[in-house]
Structure formats: structure tokens, C-alpha cells
Amino acid sequence: VADATQRVYIVDDDEAMRDSLVWLLESHGLPVVAFGSASSFLDAYRADMRGCVVLDVRMPGMSGLELHDRLAAMRATLPVVFVTGHGDVPMAVSAVKKGAVDFIEKPFAEKDLLRLVTQALELEREQAGARQRQAEARRRLESLTAREREVLDLVVAGKPNKLIADELGISPKTVEVHRARVMEKMEVGSVAELVQLVLEGRGRA
Amino acid sequence: MPLRTRIVTLLRSRSAWLWVLPHAVLGSFVVALFALLGVLERHELDNQKLALARDVQWAEQTIRTHLESNVHFLGQLARGMADGTLDREGFQIQATQYVANNPEFTHVVWVDEDLVVRWTAPFETVTWNAGERLSTLEQTIAFQTAQRMGVPSYGMPLGSAEEGATIEVHVPIFRARASKGAIIGVYGAGDLLRSLAPDWFASKYRLVLETDERVFGATSSVEIPSDVTGIIPLDPPGRGLRLRVAAFAPESNVTRDMLVFTIAALVLVMAMSLWMLAAHVRRRLSAERDRDRLFAEVRSESAFRRAMDESVITGLRAVDMEGRITYANPAFCEMVGWSAEELKGRMPPFPYWPEEEIATLSKVTERWLRGEAPRDGFEIRIRRKSGERFHARMYISPLVGGDGQQTGWMGSMIDITEQKRTEELGRQHQERVQQTSRLIAMGEMASSIAHELNQPLAAIANYCTGCVNRLSAEGFEREELLSAMRKASTQAERAGKIIRRLRDFVNKREPHRAPAPLDEVVDDAIGFAQLDARKAGVEIRVDVPPDLPPVFVDRVMIEQVVLNLVKNGVEAMSPGNDRRELTVVARVDGDRAVELAVADRGRGFAVEDTEKLFTPFYTTKPEGMGMGLSICRSIVEFHGGRLWAQPNPGGGSVFRFTLPVRG
Numbered sequence: 058v059a060d061a062t063q064r065v066y067i068v069d070d071d072e073a074m075r076d077s078l079v080w081l082l083e084s085h086g087l088p089v090v091a092f093g094s095a096s097s098f099l100d101a102y103r104a105d106m107r108g109c110v111v112l113d114v115r116m117p118g119m120s121g122l123e124l125h126d127r128l129a130a131m132r133a134t135l136p137v138v139f140v141t142g143h144g145d146v147p148m149a150v151s152a153v154k155k156g157a158v159d160f161i162e163k164p165f166a167e168k169d170l171l172r173l174v175t176q177a178l179e180l181e182r183e184q185a186g187a188r189q190r191q192a193e194a195r196r197r198l199e200s201l202t203a204r205e206r207e208v209l210d211l212v213v214a215g216k217p218n219k220l221i222a223d224e225l226g227i228s229p230k231t232v233e234v235h236r237a238r239v240m241e242k243m244e245v246g247s248v249a250e251l252v253q254l255v256l257e258g259r260g261r262a
Numbered sequence: 263m264p265l266r267t268r269i270v271t272l273l274r275s276r277s278a279w280l281w282v283l284p285h286a287v288l289g290s291f292v293v294a295l296f297a298l299l300g301v302l303e304r305h306e307l308d309n310q311k312l313a314l315a316r317d318v319q320w321a322e323q324t325i326r327t328h329l330e331s332n333v334h335f336l337g338q339l340a341r342g343m344a345d346g347t348l349d350r351e352g353f354q355i356q357a358t359q360y361v362a363n364n365p366e367f368t369h370v371v372w373v374d375e376d377l378v379v380r381w382t383a384p385f386e387t388v389t390w391n392a393g394e395r396l397s398t399l400e401q402t403i404a405f406q407t408a409q410r411m412g413v414p415s416y417g418m419p420l421g422s423a424e425e426g427a428t429i430e431v432h433v434p435i436f437r438a439r440a441s442k443g444a445i446i447g448v449y450g451a452g453d454l455l456r457s458l459a460p461d462w463f464a465s466k467y468r469l470v471l472e473t474d475e476r477v478f479g480a481t482s483s484v485e486i487p488s489d490v491t492g493i494i495p496l497d498p499p500g501r502g503l504r505l506r507v508a509a510f511a512p513e514s515n516v517t518r519d520m521l522v523f524t525i526a527a528l529v530l531v532m533a534m535s536l537w538m539l540a541a542h543v544r545r546r547l548s549a550e551r552d553r554d555r556l557f558a559e560v561r562s563e564s565a566f567r568r569a570m571d572e573s574v575i576t577g578l579r580a581v582d583m584e585g586r587i588t589y590a591n592p593a594f595c596e597m598v599g600w601s602a603e604e605l606k607g608r609m610p611p612f613p614y615w616p617e618e619e620i621a622t623l624s625k626v627t628e629r630w631l632r633g634e635a636p637r638d639g640f641e642i643r644i645r646r647k648s649g650e651r652f653h654a655r656m657y658i659s660p661l662v663g664g665d666g667q668q669t670g671w672m673g674s675m676i677d678i679t680e681q682k683r684t685e686e687l688g689r690q691h692q693e694r695v696q697q698t699s700r701l702i703a704m705g706e707m708a709s710s711i712a713h714e715l716n717q718p719l720a721a722i723a724n725y726c727t728g729c730v731n732r733l734s735a736e737g738f739e740r741e742e743l744l745s746a747m748r749k750a751s752t753q754a755e756r757a758g759k760i761i762r763r764l765r766d767f768v769n770k771r772e773p774h775r776a777p778a779p780l781d782e783v784v785d786d787a788i789g790f791a792q793l794d795a796r797k798a799g800v801e802i803r804v805d806v807p808p809d810l811p812p813v814f815v816d817r818v819m820i821e822q823v824v825l826n827l828v829k830n831g832v833e834a835m836s837p838g839n840d841r842r843e844l845t846v847v848a849r850v851d852g853d854r855a856v857e858l859a860v861a862d863r864g865r866g867f868a869v870e871d872t873e874k875l876f877t878p879f880y881t882t883k884p885e886g887m888g889m890g891l892s893i894c895r896s897i898v899e900f901h902g903g904r905l906w907a908q909p910n911p912g913g914g915s916v917f918r919f920t921l922p923v924r925g
Contacts, residue, residue: 071717073753077724080746084731115797117842142716142797152544163716167727 063178064108067091068098069140070116078111085171095119099127107185109158110137111178113255114145122152129156134184136177140165187257194258197243205242207242208235212248213255284536292529299522310509317463318507325458325494325505328366332447333414336370336433340445343372344437350381356385366457368428368450372435374443379406385913390448401430419451419471419478419503427451427471427478429503451479455505470506540612577654577675580661582854585610585631588670597654597677599647610738616645630658630671652679710829711764712797714793718760719754725750757782763790766818773819773900775813780848780856780921787824791832799842800832806848806858813921815854815901820921823894823905827860827917830890834864834915841913855903855920863914867907875907894919 065087069075075091082089088108091097096119098110110128112121125137139160141142141149149160158177161170201209204225209219218236222229245251339356342348348356357370361384368388372381377396396405404417414433421427429449435442455469459481463469469481494505571578577594581587590605598605598614605613609621610627623642629635635658654675661670664730701790725746732738763786784806795802813820824846831844851857867875876895891905898905898919905919 073721073749073756074717074724074751077721077746077753078727080728081724081731081747084728084735115799117796117799117801120799142713145797164720164723167723176540 060107060182062107063088063181064106065089065178066106066108066110066135068110068116068121069113070094071113074113081167081170082174083151087174095121095124098124098204102128102131102133104131104133105167105249106133106135106250107181108135109174109181110135110220111174112137112139114139114148114152114160116140122148125152125157134188136180138170138173138177146256190257194254197254198258200242205235205239208232209239209243209251212239213252214238281540288529288532288536291532295525295529302518306515313469314492314507314509317467319496321459321463321505321507322494323468324460328458332364332367333431333433336414336431336445336447339370340433340435342609343435343442343445346437346573353381354383354385358385364457366449366454367447368453369446369448371446371448372443373405373446375409375441376444377402378520380443404430404432405444408434408444412436418473419476421451422476422478429454429478431664447733455479455481466510468508468510470508472504472506473502575676577677579605579671579673579675580670581631582670583631583668587612594675597646597652597675598644614644614646615649616643618642625804633657633660635671644675652677653682654678708764710790710794711760714760714790715757717793720758721753722750722757725753773816775814775901777814778817778820779808779812780810780858781806781808783813783815783817783820784824784846784858787821788828790821790825791828794829795832795844798832798835800835800845802828802832803843805844806846810848810850810856811923814884814924815921819897820901823897823919824858824860826890829916831860831862831864831915834862834866854923856923857918857920859916859918861910861916863910863912865911866913866915869909872907876905891917 061128067075067078067082069078069091070093072093072137079089079091088165088216090101092101095112095116099119112124114121121139125139128135136158137156138158139149139150139152141160141162146160146162146238149157149162153160158180159173161173187227198206198209207225208221211224216224218229218232222232225232240246243251243254280285282392339348339353342352353372361367362368370383371379371390373379373396379390379392379394379396382390396402398420400418400420404415408415414431417430417432419427419429427450429451431447431449432444433447434444451471454473456464459467459469464481467481470477471479492507494507495503517858571591573592575593577597578591579594580589587605587608590602592602595602595605600613610624615623621640626640626642639655639657641653641655643651645651655678657674659670659672659674661672663669683883692821729743729746729750732743784804788802788804792802827844828844835842835844843863845861846858847858847861848858876891895905898921900920903920905917908916908918910916
């Protein structure tokens with residue numbers, strides 16, 4: 058379910074709850090790391106952490122909601138699954154509105170928890186892939202010269218070579234050369250692929 | 263009222279006239295009296311003058327007679343001398359005897375024709391010595407007049423009144439036509455006056471012998487000015503000589519003086535009595551005015567009383583010392599249905615007593631007639647005339663008359679039927695509220711326990727599912743599975759404990775009070791609350807010394823109170839709060855109680871809402887029922903303690919309650 062770098066981070070102050078969750082998730086082969094409080098998780102947090110967070114809403118000291126807010130403020134990419142007790146539903150709903158994946162109410166069935174955790178991991182994986190592709194596209198775009206960049210923009214805008222030549226005040230032959238260089242540097246075989254890549258590079262997955 | 267004023271004014275003006283009359287009469291009386299006294303005085307004076315004239319006339323007569331008889335004696339002597347029958351010895355005897363009998367004479371002397379003194383009687387004299395010659399002009403004139411005329415002749419007085427003036431009468435002696443001298447009778451002017459006027463006369467009048475120029479003698483040396491005088495001319499004996507008679511001031515007339523004094527005193531007394539009468543009348547008038555004013559006041563007061571009496575809705579009834587009704591106000595009559603006339607004079611048992619309670623009420627009435635009425639009144643049932651019954655509360659107070667003597671008892675009565683009904687409704691309502699609140703409290707408890715059960719249940723499910731998964735995959739380690747299963751059973755035990763607590767609470771049970779260590783009670787309660795506190799991020803700090811004296815309580819009930827207060831405190835501290843700390847502190851409160859304080863740092867409450875906090879259905883929580891604090895207070899008060907709230911200095915609230923140490 059998880060890729061090699063993904064972990065399930067459990068934050069719960071109740072020792073039995075925390076330990077049993079580790080036991081349960083590990084039985085599905087998921088790599089789990091547990092924390093007894095929000096602050097100990099924050100201390101361990103690094104921006105390149107992969108996976109998802111299973112977070113208890115109510116905890117003494119910093120609550121689950123607060124931790125969620127702090128992570129959002131740090132532009133953390135880890136999806137969060139809230140675990141709530143009886144009567145905390147309104148709190149959990151507001152958390153979801155703020156960007157949490159979902160919440161699960163105690164006591165819960167194993168498959169429900171697994172489904173949410175899997176969803177979160179998949180989501181994170183996709184997001185991580187998208188982030189990687191975007192970074193690659195940007196890297197390639199940055200390798201273009203200024204003239205190649207101008208040509209690229211006009212190609213992506215769907216203009217034929219002749220018009221591009223007129224617009225840039227160069228010969229259609231020169232446009233052909235630049236265009237070939239762009240395709241090569243961007244490592245694409247077709248204009249459609251090129252457009253896709255440019256869009257990814259602009260951050261639209 | 264104006265009519266009264268006019269009459270009073272009229273009376274007052276008439277009384278002014280009434281006063282003029284006695285004053286005028288008194289004045290006239292005094293004037294008339296003094297006029298009368300004046301007239302009497304004048305009359306007296308007239309009488310005195312009349313008496314004087316009479317006395318003077320009498321005196322003149324007497325004096326003349328006396329003088330003539332003296333001259334007659336001297337004439338006898340002269341004749342004796344003339345015819346030679348009287349020798350010196352005879353002269354001496356006769357003359358001396360006469361002088362002795364007639365004190366007006368000082369001397370009787372024979373002078374010869376040459377005015378030489380020959381014989382003198384009496385002997386023992388220092389003047390008129392034989393051989394002396396009479397030399398004064400007056401003596402010579404008198405002698406010669408007598409010789410010439412051949413009749414006795416008086417000379418003018420000699421000397422002055424001070425040195426004892428003398429008057430001489432010369433009686434000539436002729437023997438055969440030849441003068442043989444004269445017998446001279448010498449009168450002392452004073453002696454003459456004294457012997458001539460009898461004592462009664464002298465005491466009444468002052469006699470003065472005088473001429474126009476000179477005074478020669480007087481019966482009294484005191485000169486008296488008098489209106490009443492009379493003149494007796496002694497013409498024959500001397501020229502211009504006269505006797506002036508002046509009446510002494512009449513002896514003070516004691517009777518008259520007494521009369522005047524008495525009259526004056528009477529007038530004074532009359533004036534005083536008049537003045538006193540006037541003062542008295544003035545006082546009476548002023549008293550009357552006061553009385554009128556008082557009367558008006560009393561009338562308005564009594565009108566006010568009547569109006570008040572008729573408008574009050576409290577029934578008022580007065581009885582005398584024996585319990586006989588003397589008065590009942592309209593409200594009382596309306597309440598009982600009997601009229602004031604029907605009630606007046608009735609003795610207990612009163613007609614408005616229900617038949618079935620006559621015995622009880624008689625006892626009650628006897629008690630308050632002895633003055634043992636309860637201060638806050640007593641309840642009685644009243645039977646209306648219609649037979650209908652109602653509840654009333656009666657207050658008895660002593661009725662004290664104007665003289666400070668108690669004359670009876672005043673009873674005031676209010677109808678409390680409505681109050682009773684309201685109380686009953688309130689009681690029923692309270693019961694329902696208590697039932698409801700018990701249900702709600704149970705609901706809250708159940709919810710709280712469900713909440714807490716989640717934790718071990720979820721853990722057990724996790725452990726079990728994890729085991730199942732591993733067993734299915736067959737790639738398990740035995741030790742690992744055993745450990746997980748043990749943990750699962752531990753959690754099952756935890757769940758069991760929670761269930762036991764729930765059963766303890768839900769079990770309908772009678773309160774059972776027993777000594778309990780407060781720290782254990784608090785720990786149990788905190789055990790329930792800990793979950794909520796943890797969830798809310800609240801740290802609970804407990805400071806209950808284990809050496810506190812055990813409290814005498816129903817343990818479960820007090821646990822509920824602590825739990826409720828702790829939960830309230832936890833909920834009051836919202837997640838945004840940065841000081842999420844709740845303290846539970848106990849200390850000894852005197853030697854009979856222990857005080858427990860639950861302090862939070864939450865929203866707190868407004869001081870004016872302090873008491874509202876404890877009223878049923880008052881809540882600040884969106885999902886609260888507002889029953890918690892109300893029930894807590896009931897529980898604490900059931901234990902004989904009290905529960906109250908205070909603002910926590912520095913923010914939040916403190917709820918404190920006390921519990922007794924002994925039963």
C-alpha cells in the first residue's frame with residue numbers, strides 16, 4: 058500500500074490507543090511511527106517527510122486541531138486523518154474543511170481506518186509524483202535560451218512556424234531549428250507532450 | 263368650618279366688651295370710695311372746727327372767770343391793807359396759800375406808792391426782794407393806770423417766752439383816799455396757760471399767748487401748722503394780747519385707717535382676682551383653641567383610620583382581655599362571611615372556627631390570650647358562613663390603650679389559600695425538576711462513560727484485529743501476539759472498571775452516609791473527569807492532603823458533585839485558552855468541616871449572575887441542560903454543607919463547598 062519512503066505517523070496521547078494502532082497498522086505491513094503528543098511530533102517533523110498523519114483530536118497540551126493548523130502554516134504536504142471521540146464530530150468537520158483528508162469516529166472498524174489511511178497515502182503519493190514532475194519540467198524549461206523560450210511560448214500558443222517567424226522577425230528556417238532544439242531539450246516527441254509538460258511546470262498537474 | 267370661625271370671632275369680640283365692664287366698675291368703685299373718704303375727711307374737719315369754736319368759747323369763759331376770781335382775791339388783800347386789818351404775817355399766810363393753790367401765780371407782792379417792793383409772798387423767792395424798786399416802763403404804766411383809775415390794771419408781759427415771761431396785775435390800795443401802793447399779782451405766762459386750760463383741752467389744742475409781734479408762752483413748744491385755729495382776745499388784761507388756740511392733728515383714727523386700708527386691700531384683691539380671672543379666661547380660650555385643633559386632628563385621624571381600615575385587605579379583629587370580640591374590620595368580615603355586628607361580643611369558640619378544629623383552636627386561643635402568641639403568626643383554617651374552608655395566617659399583638667394599659671389583643675389575618683396552592687405547585691414542580699434532573703444527570707453520566715469506554719474498546723479492537731491479521735498471514739511471532747493479547751485484556755479490564763462505576767451511579771439507592779477520606783473521593787471523581795480534561799488539553803492539579811479528617815458523606819453523591827464541578831471547569835476553558843489548568847484544593851474549615859475548592863481559568867461569570875448559576879435550567883453551555891450546579895447544591899446542602907461560587911482572582915471561577923467532618 059505504501060511506497061518505500063512513506064510512513065504512517067500516529068499522534069495520540071492514550072498509550073493503549075497509540076500502541077494498538079501501531080500493532081494494527083503494522084499487521085498490514087504499513088511502516089508506522091508513533092508520537093505521544095503533538096509537540097513531540099512537531100519536534101521530529103521535517104519538510105521531506107512522506108506518508109500521512111493519524112491524529113487524535115483531543116489531547117492535553119497542544120490538541121490535534123492545533124497541530125493541524127501548525128502543519129498547514131508550514132505548508133506541510135502530509136495528509137491528515139483525524140480520529141475523534143464521541144461528540145467531537147463538529148470539530149472534526151471543521152478540520153476537514155481546513156484540508157484534512159477525513160475523520161474517523163471511535164470505535165471504528167479496521168477496514169474503515171485502512172481505507173482512509175490508504176486513501177491518504179495514495180493522495181500523498183500522487184501529490185509527491187506531481188511535485189516531482191513539476192520540478193523536472195521546471196528544470197528542463199530553465200535549460201532553454203531566451204530565444205528558445207520565446208519560440209516555445211508561441212508553439213504552445215498553437216501558432217504555425219510562419220507566423221512565429223513573422224512575429225519574432227526571423228526566418229522560418231531559424232524557427233525550425235529553434236523548435237527542434239526545444240523539443241530536444243524538453244525531451245518530448247510531440248507538441249501535445251510539450252504542452253503537457255509546460256502546464257506541469259507551471260504547477261497545474 | 264367658616265361658620266365655626268365666625269362664631270368664635272364673635273364670641274371673642276363679645277368677650278372683649280365683657281372685659282371692659284368689670285374694669286370700668288372696678289375703676290368707678292375706687293373713685294367713689296376715695297370721693298367718699300374725701301367727704302368724710304372734710305366732714306371731720308368741719309366737726310373739728312365746730313368743736314374748736316365751742317371749746318374756745320368755753321375756754322374764754324373759763325379764763326375770764328378765773329382771772330376775775332384772782333383779781334377778786336387780790337382786791338380782798340388790797341382792802342385788808344387799806345383798812346389795816348392785814349398785817350405782814352396775814353399777808354404772807356393768805357398770799358402764800360393762794361399762790362400754792364393757784365399755780366398761775368408766781369408771786370403776790372405789795373409795793374408802796376413809790377413802787378418799792380415792801381412785802382413778797384411766797385418768802386423763798388430770789389426776785390421781788392423787799393426794798394427793790396420797780397423800774398420798767400411797763401410796770402410804771404400799769405401801776406399808774408391802776409392808781410389813776412382805781413381798778414386793777416394789767417401790764418404788758420415782761421420777758422420772753424424762753425426766760426419765762428410774766429404778766430403783772432396791779433390792784434391799787436387806797437386808805438382814805440391816799441394811795442398806799444398796790445398789790446401786784448405776778449402770773450407766769452406759761453403757768454397761766456397751763457392752769458387756765460384743763461388737761462383735756464391742752465391735750466387737744468395748743469394755746470399760745472402772743473401779741474402781733476411777740477410770743478410769750480405756749481402750752482407746747484412744738485409749732486403746729488393747723489387749719490383749725492381760734493383766737494381769744496385777752497383785751498381787758500392787756501393791749502393786743504391774745505390767746506391763739508390751734509388744734510393738734512387729730513389722733514389717727516384707727517377705725518378709719520383700718521377701713522381705708524381694708525378697702526385698699528380689697529381693691530387690690532379685686533384687681534388681682536380680675537387679672538387672674540382674665541388670665542384664666544385667656545388660658546381657657548387658648549385651651550379651647552387647642553382642643554378645637556385637637557378635635558379637628560382627631561377627626562381627620564379617625565377618618566384616615568377608617569379609610570385605611572376599609573381599604574386594607576388584611577383582616578383585623580380586636581378582642582378584649584377575655585377574648586370577647588370588640589371589633590372586626592370589613593376585610594375580616596368579608597373573609598369570614600359574618601358581619602361586624604354578628605361578631606361583636608362573641609366569645610370563643612368563634613363562629614368561624616371549623617367544628618372539627620374547635621378543640622385545637624381553643625387551646626391555641628388560650629395560649630395567645632396568655633400572651634404566648636408565636637411572633638411569626640400561626641396558621642388556622644377558617645370556616646366561612648357559607649361553610650367553605652380556607653387557610654389563613656393569624657398574627658396576634660397586644661392592644662394598648664392611651665393610658666398604656668393593655669386592653670386586649672389585635673389579631674390580623676391574611677388568606678393564604680393561594681399561597682398554599684402556589685407552594686404546593688412549586689413543590690410538585692420541584693419534584694418533577696428533581697426527577698428530570700436525575701434523568702439528565704444520568705444521561706450526562708452515560709454519555710461521559712460511553713466517551714471513556716471508547717478508548718479501551720478501540721484499543722482492544724485494534725489489538726485483536728492486528729492479531730487476526732498476523733495469524734492469517736502466518737508470518738507472526740508468538741511472543742508478539744501474546745504481548746498484544748495481554749494488552750488487549752488489560753484494556754478489557756479498564757473497560758470493566760468504567761462499567762462498574764456506571765453501575766454504581768445508575769443503581770437507584772438511598773443515600774448512605776459514612777466517614778470517607780476526601781482524597782479518595784476526589785481521586786475517584788477525577789478519574790472520571792480525567793479523560794475529558796485530557797481531551798480538552800486541561801491539566802488537573804489536585805491538592806487534597808491525605809491527613810484531612812474523613813468527611814461524613816454519601817461517597818457516590820459527593821463524587822458526582824466533584825465530577826460535575828471539574829467537568830464544568832474543564833469545559834469552561836476553551837481550546838484557545840493558553841492557561842488550561844484546573845486545581846482541586848481541600849483544606850480544613852474550622853474543626854467541624856472541610857472545604858473543597860475547584861478553580862478554573864475559564865470564562866468566569868459576571869458577579870451579578872452568581873446566584874443564577876445555581877438555579878435550574880440556567881446554563882452557558884450550548885448543549886447544557888443547566889441542571890448540574892442546581893443538583894450539586896442540593897446534594898451539598900443535603901449533607902449540611904454549602905456550595906457557592908466566586909470569581910477566581912486573575913480570571914476564571916472558583917466553586918467552593920463544605921462538607922461536615924462528623925455526622
